[in-house]
Amino acid sequence: MVELVWLIPAFPLLGFLVLLVAGRKLGEPGAGIFATLMMGGSFLSAVAVFVGLVDRNENDRFYELTLFEWIPSGDFSVDVGFLADPLAITMTLFITGIATLIHLYSIGYMHGDANFYKFFLYLILFAFSMLMLVLGNNLLLTFLGWEGVGTCSYLLISFWFTDEANASAGKKAFVTNRVGDFGFMIAMFLAFFTFGSINYGEMLSGAPGMAVGTATAITLLLFVGAAGKSAQFPLYLWLPDAMAGPTPVSALIHAATMVTSGIYLLTRVNPIIAQADGWAPDIIMWVGLFTALFAASIAVAQKDIKKVLAFSTVSQLGFMFVAVGSGVYVAAIFHMITHAFFKALLFLGAGSVIHGMHDEQDMRRYGALYKVMPVTAFTFIIGWLAIAGVPPFAGFWSKDEILLGAYNENKVAWVLLLLAAVMTAFYMSRLVFMTFFGKARWDAEIDGEVPEHEIHPHESPKTMLLPLVVLAGLAAAGGAMNLPFTHSLKRLEIWLEPSLFGNEQHINVAAGTKWGLAIIAIVGALSGVAGAAWIYLKHKAPASLVEKPIMESGWGYDTAVSNFMGGPGRKGFDAAAWFDKTIIDGVVNGAGSVVKGSGTLLAKLQTGYVRSSAVGIAGGAVALVVYFLARTSF
Amino acid sequence: MPNVDAAYYLILAAMLFSIGAFGLLVRRNPLVMFMCVELMLNAVNLTFVAFSRDLNDVGGQVNVFFVLVVAAAEVVVGLAIIVAVMRHRPGATADDLSVLRG
């Protein structure tokens, strides 16, 4: 059944082609239903391949299917092929599953939109790109998917492009991604240079023998690419602005799938990271840690519900990078999966709230919504408890694994990460309390403005609620994947072993210490919840105690980047453009004008006089004779 | 053996050829230019005959025969052209036929 791996991306590709041709005719809701069915087919194929892999012997779980040779270019040969191994199939399962749910959700959410079918066209193209990224058996196919998801992200963020802010957000996302892609490309070139091939099988089997310097370089360059795609500092700028897109987009792309591709990439090349100098994974860990703290601090002060979730995503991705940097890849993947569940759930729930509140996104106008939207509230609360790290929900188990890995690596890192976890619990609780509990502030005055219409929030339709319920169930029970109590319960770790080549960091911590760390984490989470309740539920302290303006503006980083790009950056761009126009174009045009000038000069020879031509003939004859004379012997 | 060495004839032919070339480049009257061409052809004929005698090969003289015939035909056509041109522009010289100016 493993041979069916090609079906997994084939379904979304077929969906894309059909929608491209007949999407407008299918219309609403036909296009949406068709897209959902295609993604469902992809999910079933993923399940089939999973079953096929499980059936196989443990040591035989690297299945490579080559379709055809894509680039035969001398020494450089790239195939289109798929690599079905535990890591890839794990990612494929949750990508296709969540994508199917979000396609279903979007049928309800995008109801009434003029470009209904186009949304699904882009969304299913995104799914295809993401699957190519994950299933590709070489770096170039991953890069193809990488760029594809970046493009679809751009298309979907600026879906309502008639508003200029949305269009700018899309452009920002694309351009910032490109900065990261530069690192990816150089890493690809280096990899080809080192291994003679960019096929994963050959790269990873050749990794133990490579030079340390090259491995370090490739690791860091791939990390640059991952930082761009997974919104780490300093390339995280695009993710908050990307909230301008429709909420299902935020749920799928910027919570569950695209932003996780960086983690996937680094996990995929873990033999190379293992071969690199020790300080390279350290950099990854510290950058992730800094991002986690940084983003969490900004999320505390945000007023827009989607922005809070966006910064929360950045922060949680930072957690995952800390795991990668510490060598606990299983924890990173585990957290990626649980994060996909609960973050998608939170985003879809937020979408439901926004939909019910008639597109109002400012949390200061929410409050007491659990009475009006019970299902949404219930599922949202499950997601909240998961992300806050409250057992027995999924988030607790995965976050605890990461904290353990950080503790094993560096105690200071563990303290800072714990602080970030506490802040996570705090701002998420803040969000839930402001939105669902407390007094109804639906017509509150903000900056002197009052809502124009009467607000009657309502629950969302069934197509939107069903995915919420499914995701809530997964967020609640997902921890069972990798329980730490006995070795046999660590199913995810056992399952992912073949893909990790033994590079998983061994945790040298006593069992008693592990229990202690877990309890400290739970206490931290609960204290975050309590702190939020103190301020936002009981109103015992003013909100301005924690909501500092500097945190709300992102510590001034966004403005600093804009000022740099507008000021010195612009000078640099202008200089580059000047160079291109004057020097490079000048050389090209200069060649033309040189030819023209010499032609004009030579035309003066054409006097038309017969006798001048006669001189030419005579001169030529003399020259010929001289030439042959010089060659003869005397 | 011939009394006069072939070299003398060859040197004479070379000088005749160069005088003809000089005349062709300097004179403007088309008919005089033509006569200079005839001078050059005669120089070539002289060379052929000299070599024919020197190398004991009659082929050289046959070649002169053909040169003679072709020169005759050339003169016929060339003079016809000059006649045709001169009819339109009496008093024209070779310099006036410069329509192919670049």
Added chain:
Amino acid sequence: MEFVVFVIAAIMVLAGAVGVVASRHPVHSALSLVGTLFSVAVLFVLQEAHLLAAVQVIVYTGAIVVLFLFVIMLLGVDEAEELDIEPIAGQRPIAIGLAAASAVLAIVVFAVTTDGATGARSATAELLPEQVKPNINQIAEVLFTDYVFAFELTALLLTIAVVGAVALSRKAGGDFEPAPESVLAKTQRETAEAEQAILDEVAAKVAAQDAAKQAATNEATEEAADA
């Protein structure tokens, strides 16, 4: 003896050639050409190429030069050419250089090189001395066996030449626009105009002086008359 004849003929060849090039009058050039061609025929005889000598005199001297003279007289291009002026800049020095170069090179090639100048002999033909076989027989034999193809082609060539000449010299119908001025005429005209301008200027000055003198004389006469 042969050498003396050679020297005399050579002198006449070169004298005729110089005459062709240096004569102002085209008819003089044609007559000099006759001298050259005849002397070349003498040289042919000296080299025992009797047929060629005869053909040279008959065809070249007797037909071609006559043709030249016909055309000269027909078209009236018998004006003396002005040899002093040279419209194209640098033509004369270049021409002298090239002519000298060609002469020197030819002499070097013929006289000095061992294997650069001569080609291969033809396979069969041999030149026998006059006593063994007459020259005309030898040429005829070779001409009508080895070279018969070329011989037939020359016949065709001559026919074509005649047809071409007839076609070229027919008068086309209709009037022609007046011919543009020839370069020589233009130079002459400009020179004449410049001279005329100077003359006019001088004449004007003289006339002005005369007028002034006349006016002064008139005034003096009037004053004298008044006084």
